[in-house]
Amino acid sequence: MIAVLSDIHGNLPALEAVIADARAAGAASFVNLGDSLSGPLWPAETADLLMREGWPTIAGNHERQLLTHSLERMGASDRFARERLSDAQLAWFAAQPPVLALSDEIFLVHGSARSDLEHLLHTVEPAGIREAAGAEIADRLGDSTAALTLCGHTHLPRIVTLADGRTIANPGSVGLQAFHDDHPLPYIVENGDPLARYALVRGIDVELRAVAYDHEAAAAKAGREGRADWAVALRTGFAD
Template identity: 70%
Template sequence: MTRIAVLSDIHGNVLALDAVIADAQARGCDAFLNLGDTLSGPLWPVETAERLMCKDWPTIAGNHERQLLTLDRARMGASDSHARDVLDERHLAWIAAQPPVLEYSPDIFMCHGTPVSDLEHFLHTVEPTGMREATGAEIAGRAGDRHEAIVLCGHTHLPRIVALGDGRIVANPGSVGLQAFDDDRPWPYRVEVGDPRARYAIIENGRLEFVAVEYDHEAAAAKAAREGRGDWAEALRSGRLTA
């Protein structure tokens, strides 16, 4: 019987990653999937890459992987530029080999945002007034003609599962490495999970369980602060953003 651990949005938080791996293994998981945005951030991009490169998990690229490989250094945000400055050619080659989507099995499809975009939110919708949970009709439209019973996505850092009318399930495991952030595309919005624990999900027999794991988030927050990222420090410490 296969128990699959589903991880997303690690963002270079190797402390959270190690805690999730240990927890998943203790729960009997014998396969791991990674939905992208693995390295970018002010934490430990190199250590995270080294931890994962030897594991050969099915891994897809998120928007941050694409940005690391395609944007000029001057156009990168602070999280991407920090990662790009410390990663070497081996790490970049590993990123470059990651596909944007993956048909993991006849029943499981992996994407970061949606099947057609690494920036579009699948289970949430961003409007001028902020972000809200997407409706079933919106989600079904984004799923399109994907036939798999389980469609996995990341990007929002928010755990959510939605069953569509035709029986398909669309699920986001939440973020391993960062429980709050803000963005301005296509309009300004904030994401706040509300506590600092690392998130992942487990799939077994077509059912999905969300898991939250304690780790040394104060050490991660201290690292972010040393790198001049007070916004990350607060998000890692509390799962919330400063006012």
Template identity: 60%
Template sequence: MKIAALSDIHGNLAALEAVLADIQQQGADVIVNLGDILSGPLYPSQTADLLMRLGLPTIRGNHERQLLGADPARMGPSDRFARGVLSAAQLAWVRDLPATLRLDDDVLLVHGTPQDDLSYFLETVMASGCRTATHDEVRRRAADAEATLILCGHTHLQRTMKLADGRLIVNPGSVGLPAYEDSQPFAHRMEAGSPHARYASVTRSPRGWEVEFRAVEYDWHAAADLAASNGRPDWERALRTGYC
């Protein structure tokens, strides 16, 4: 089995289309979507239309949960922008997405960790910034999840770690937003370091799961220009450079 894992599209339609074209060239038995799909100042509605047509195995992320909140005035700007342009049918699709999903008996899809869509799986945030999580930290977060492969998203960084018990955790990085800043639990930055659209190809072989991280070119300057025109200079810089 060859799985193309996508995450954190954030309404970046051009990045998504470039990734799908790359997957078509590289081949995949199934494409999965790990959440944070639409929120952002780009093309939430058009991205939803495409994904609804494709019918990929898809879970919700924290941004799907947030943009379904009762009061748009209390949402962050990315969720509020998406909420303002999504149709009732698109919101219903988002509402029906599961928090986690089993692709096969031994493949688990999560957004953050198996327990929480806001927790980082393979990174740890400290007062001094963000670092790669230790094996012990990742083992505790994986808890008793029974899967040889756990696919996660949320941090927008391509990373993988194999635990001593054989479980492999893979974050494919972000299709649509290569950098962001957050203040919780401490101020930190997540930066991919280039503006490429990212995903992972994970293949089952006689030796176990093998991971290939992909970085795909697309017209990120056009995406950055759109973010700027929609009042998001933070997104403009992230999309154009891969840095905050």
């Protein structure tokens, strides 16, 4: 059984709670779908833990941004993380592939295979974000024949099985349950509670899980770093 984590965003207590829950449930291995550190929490400490674990890990859009953007061009979350990472931690980032075939049946992406910013299971429209239809998902999958594609990026847990039998699953976010974004249009994600999300995979069957952790500690850390938006999201699962 595989534990699937994504979008940790430096939330160390959430990560530790998810690892404990997954191991108690019988997970024998872990994979990480990216966006591991960006945010006003514990980027360096989270990197240290992940590097010790040595799980198969792919890069998300925030890894790419941390490696390629100047500090002046970065948003506040990326800049906070970048200023606290060592050369060894940045080298760990640089070695992460954008996609990974975990096996003949399981394929890992952050957004989609063609872009780390593309939403695979959701669509952003002027009215906001909605669940994508099967035809939209199939188009974004392209020629992939993997029985199971695992994706992150949206922070929204969802499992879809297409008419041709391919399954796509997003485990949700370990570390952040609400946020504002503006790509490709402004939208808001809200899971409505502070629980840490991940998934367990048995064969190609996926179970979505949500775990309580000390979200008040994470919210307090965000507040101390001047990020009231993150503090609200971490406490409530709603955007401020």
